[in-house]
Amino acid sequence: RKEVEQDPGPFNVPEGATVAFNCTYSNSASQSFFWYRQDCRKEPKLLMSVYSSGNEDGRFTAQLNRASQYISLLIRDSKLSDSATYLCVVSIYNQGGKLIFGQGTELSVKP
Amino acid sequence: ETGVTQTPRHLVMGMTNKKSLKCEQHLGHNAMYWYKQSAKKPLELMFVYNFKEQTENNSVPSRFSPECPNSSHLFLHLHTLQPEDSALYLCASSQAGDHVADTQYFGPGTRLTVL
Numbered sequence: 458r459k460e461v462e463q464d465p466g467p468f469n470v471p472e473g474a475t476v477a478f479n480c481t482y483s484n485s486a487s488q489s490f491f492w493y494r495q496d497c498r499k500e501p502k503l504l505m506s507v508y509s510s511g512n513e514d515g516r517f518t519a520q521l522n523r524a525s526q527y528i529s530l531l532i533r534d535s536k537l538s539d540s541a542t543y544l545c546v547v548s549i550y551n552q553g554g555k556l557i558f559g560q561g562t563e564l565s566v567k568p
Numbered sequence: 569e570t571g572v573t574q575t576p577r578h579l580v581m582g583m584t585n586k587k588s589l590k591c592e593q594h595l596g597h598n599a600m601y602w603y604k605q606s607a608k609k610p611l612e613l614m615f616v617y618n619f620k621e622q623t624e625n626n627s628v629p630s631r632f633s634p635e636c637p638n639s640s641h642l643f644l645h646l647h648t649l650q651p652e653d654s655a656l657y658l659c660a661s662s663q664a665g666d667h668v669a670d671t672q673y674f675g676p677g678t679r680l681t682v683l
Contacts (some may be wrong), residue, residue, distance in 0.1 A: 461610070498673060498679075502674065503671050503672075506671075544610075555624060556611075556613065558606070558610040559587055561610070
């Protein structure tokens with residue numbers, strides 16, 4: 458089983474749509490959770506951290522369910538500029554900042 | 569824009585060549601990382617350096633040799649690579665590698681092709 462598994466994608470949605478990405482992780486010692494965004498042929502950049510209580514940043518909402526070992530990212534009112542690959546990332550307790558990346562879910566927002 | 573720079577951005581090398589990738593961070597961080605990103609695969613952590621000391625070697629073949637002369641610079645020395653080593657090599661830095669919640673900042677990567 459992959460340590461971090463994401464929806465395979467790609468997701469093709471029209472502008473203005475709401476899209477949700479799902480991610481599961483296998484290591485119960487996972488402590489910190491993130492969503493990174495990677496544009497085509499560019500480096501990954503932090504989109505948002507994910508907190509136990511859930512958190513929102515504008516059109517983006519992240520949720521964490523520790524019991525189910527599940528993380529989600531919701532994008533509302535999607536824009537053309539949201540087109541990218543979204544990476545689910547976890548770090549493991551006591552492994553010195555080591556990040557485990559999912560394979561990514563590609564999003565393409567069309568006019 | 570980025571506080572982490574990498575050179576070269578593109579590299580084509582033969583299997584018998586020796587080359588080096590360079591990474592520099594201008595963020596005052598103490599931890600630096602090398603990752604490999606192959607097509608359709610997740611990012612794979614290769615090496616971690618904390619305060620210039622290597623703290624992680626993720627079972628990387630010896631044909632990849634890292635070097636960290638100070639907290640701001642990280643090198644990846646390459647020799648006798650294989651075609652399957654062709655990938656995007658990303659450098660990242662964070663405040664300190666012992667804090668699991670530290671954000672990692674990535675450089676733009678070196679796209680390596682081994683012929």
